[in-house]
Amino acid sequence: MSRIFTPDWMQAMTEIFQTQRLIIREWIPEADAAQAFEIYGDSEVVRFLSGIPEESVENVRVRLQRVTERYSQLNNGSGLWAIVEKQTGEILGTVLLKQLPDNEGKPTQDYEVGWHLKKAVWGKGYATEAGRGAIEYGFNTTFCGFIHNTNILFVH
DSSP states (O other): OEEEEETTTTEEEEEEEEOSSEEEEOOOHHHHHHHHHHHHTOHHHHTTTTSSOOOOHHHHHHHHHHHHHHHHHHOSSOEEEEEEETTTOOEEEEEEEEEEEOTTSOEEEEEEEEEEEOGGGTTSSHHHHHHHHHHHHHHHHSOOSEEEOOOOOOOO
């Protein structure tokens, strides 16, 4: 991971990896909550997640803070990261690399790759690009042996 400094946020952010068009980085809850609300406040985006859109930017900020802290504590190479378009700096969505639990909730050696994108960028190949990057990151950087894709659904 490398550290990048951006004047927009006046703080360091941790880059996880890059693809041709994207920077995958840790979420910065205070700075990113409004853009994340555009994603998680949209009922069509969350239809296959919780099904319930977030109600406010503050709720999203709190959720991002909790998720960021949880993955930081795990410290196992997994995460839920912001997908940022290189050209514009706009947050397009989330990509995740998540260690899967067994039936008793204990971590297994299996991982899931997933993504959530704002509706405006559906159909532009960002999910494929971010997902492939996460798989490569998982195999090359962490200890992923197997990655399961348990929710294959594309809505256009």
